[in-house]
Amino acid sequence: DTGVSQDPRHKITKRGQNVTFRCDPISEHNRLYWYRQTLGQGPEFLTYFQNEAQLEKSRLLSDRFSAERPKGSFSTLEIQRTEQGDSAMYLCASSLGTQAFFGQGTRLTVV
């Protein structure tokens, strides 16, 4: 499968723990995006990479959140000291031209 891959698909964690998600974009896609989607809402933009450079960050990306794309290929999104409000679906997308392709997401539940 050559689509956007996200791992894990589901994560349950206790409040206060750190979690890390991984996104593998479509090969050769130089742009990568992270979004968050809570129940009953549309996705909300978190951050955007072009190659390894993080070019845009939303105000939603608090200091507990950090995203990296060290070699311009896969990306990780880390949430430190998780809170119940972090429970959501975290979506990754990639693009080369003007069309982005989304992965199936990582569903995070903070208990």
Place this chain on the structure above:
Amino acid sequence: AQSVTQPDIHITVSEGASLELRCNYSYGATPYLFWYVQSPGQGLQLLLKYFSGDTLVQGIKGFEAEFKRSQSSFNLRKPSVHWSDAAEYFCAVGFDQTGANNLFFGTGTRLTVIP
């Protein structure tokens, strides 16, 4: 306030009937416009997008959308709905052509298709 509004939370249509999903936006400048579909367990899939030019845009799966500047609207239409069209539909706006940078999504419209 800047916003993307999808006024219909849930729509039910019969298979074979026509469909129109509404989307209105409120921004100072005219944004780029997108419609995405999200099926259970699936990622968001781009149906169509409008950047400029012809205001009637054709997309995948038989969908089309019309941009009306005077109404700040970008409604999605399909002449004959199939059972496989049951999903959540999101309208989104953006301000560059990179793909998915800083898109603002509406809250979505859930489509149910009855036999």
